[in-house]
Amino acid sequence: MEVELVHRPGNSAARLRLAPSETVTAEAGAMICMDGDIAITTSTHQRGGGGILKGLKRMLGGESFFMNHYQAGASGGEVVVAADLPGDMETIRIEPGHGLIVQAGSFVAAESGVDMDMSWQGFGKALFSGEAMFWLRMSGSGKVVLSSFGAIYPIRVDGEYIVDTGHIVAFEETIDFMIGKAGRSWIKSFLGGEGMVCRFKGQGTVWSQSHNPSSFGKQLGPLLPAR
Amino acid sequence: MKANIEGAPAFAYIHVDLEPGESLVAESDAMSSMAADLDMDARTNGGCLGALGKSLFGGESFFISVFTNNTDGPRRVTLTQGTPGNIRQVELNGESICLQPGAYIASTPELRLGVQWAGFASWIAKEGLFKLRVSGTGTLWYGAYGGLVEKEVDGEYIVDTSHLVAYDPQLRLRVQLAGGIFSSFFGGEGLVTRVEGKGRIVLQSRSMEGLAGWLRPHL
Numbered sequence: 001m002e003v004e005l006v007h008r009p010g011n012s013a014a015r016l017r018l019a020p021s022e023t024v025t026a027e028a029g030a031m032i033c034m035d036g037d038i039a040i041t042t043s044t045h046q047r048g049g050g051g052i053l054k055g056l057k058r059m060l061g062g063e064s065f066f067m068n069h070y071q072a073g074a075s076g077g078e079v080v081v082a083a084d085l086p087g088d089m090e091t092i093r094i095e096p097g098h099g100l101i102v103q104a105g106s107f108v109a110a111e112s113g114v115d116m117d118m119s120w121q122g123f124g125k126a127l128f129s130g131e132a133m134f135w136l137r138m139s140g141s142g143k144v145v146l147s148s149f150g151a152i153y154p155i156r157v158d159g160e161y162i163v164d165t166g167h168i169v170a171f172e173e174t175i176d177f178m179i180g181k182a183g184r185s186w187i188k189s190f191l192g193g194e195g196m197v198c199r200f201k202g203q204g205t206v207w208s209q210s211h212n213p214s215s216f217g218k219q220l221g222p223l224l225p226a227r
Numbered sequence: 228m229k230a231n232i233e234g235a236p237a238f239a240y241i242h243v244d245l246e247p248g249e250s251l252v253a254e255s256d257a258m259s260s261m262a263a264d265l266d267m268d269a270r271t272n273g274g275c276l277g278a279l280g281k282s283l284f285g286g287e288s289f290f291i292s293v294f295t296n297n298t299d300g301p302r303r304v305t306l307t308q309g310t311p312g313n314i315r316q317v318e319l320n321g322e323s324i325c326l327q328p329g330a331y332i333a334s335t336p337e338l339r340l341g342v343q344w345a346g347f348a349s350w351i352a353k354e355g356l357f358k359l360r361v362s363g364t365g366t367l368w369y370g371a372y373g374g375l376v377e378k379e380v381d382g383e384y385i386v387d388t389s390h391l392v393a394y395d396p397q398l399r400l401r402v403q404l405a406g407g408i409f410s411s412f413f414g415g416e417g418l419v420t421r422v423e424g425k426g427r428i429v430l431q432s433r434s435m436e437g438l439a440g441w442l443r444p445h446l
Contacts, residue, residue, distance in 0.1 A: 009238050
């Protein structure tokens, strides 16, 4: 599968070019357009594994219950996918033995060699990271296409690095984060408006989104009628 | 200090590389990521009373964050704003610039942040009773929802309220009806701001009120 990202970072879309009879799995509702001879199958699981349980687990992670599989015809084909929010998209290649942890909701599409499962990262992260309770763990081998609110920028962590809550898109399994304070004391961290942050440790890459959906929501919310 | 604005104009954000000993002042919650060994401190925004004025009337936070590099190499902090949109970097050489509430993102520590009475007209236009005035010599970053459009004003100029982001302090602002009673209320413009004098204004191409108005019937 060849991935071409267009209209970055404001209103990104991904053109996925498939080889003859190649299959790509995409989040339900992500498809914008595609060639006429591409066959769609919808399932609760990924091709070749899982079942209803996997679908349910995916729902817990903020993804849809169903996934769509697009299979190209004999001469190959193209599927164009995008996310709901305005923002950036990024292609990340997963190598065997090097898993990727993805913020639920950022997943857009994956090659058929990529395996997806829910990942529970512990109560601390579930409650305080500003992301969904569950995370997606991607493993196997192949390309994954992710989306974000805002631009995506990679941070190469070697030692320790701080990412504010609500800004994580994905990170390599070689690094891990703890919820911690941004400043020298908890009081100063909260007074400074940063409160809790994610402190990454190890060696690897974290992909951060430049904008925070809940900060935007806090500005937009008061202008909307109460429900 | 080296600063790069990326993601512009749709989702601008700023990578700032601080040299050893350098500091950066930023709006509270502007940090999206930073080197773990940078020191982050929270301060009241210009003394307790000044901070109170800025937070109550200037639309800014009571506290600001100060990032200081106490290590022996360059360290990065990345700053952003709440809304999608563009960010502008301005070098001030002793002059001042007025910012509308919420536009301020960051500045070098030499710059002074103060609040100034903006008048009841500004409050009626939903722009706040006070305005933020940044002065001194240093670098300032401010942002907006949408793209940033600059305009030299000489004489009189009309701006839709809620689109003004920054302006030179010598300019006078007055709020008035867009046209007659009919066109003001049915033409969708309502109140406008009349800018008078000689100087520069910066406008945002979108407004949050506009987005909220469009969203309301879809909710």
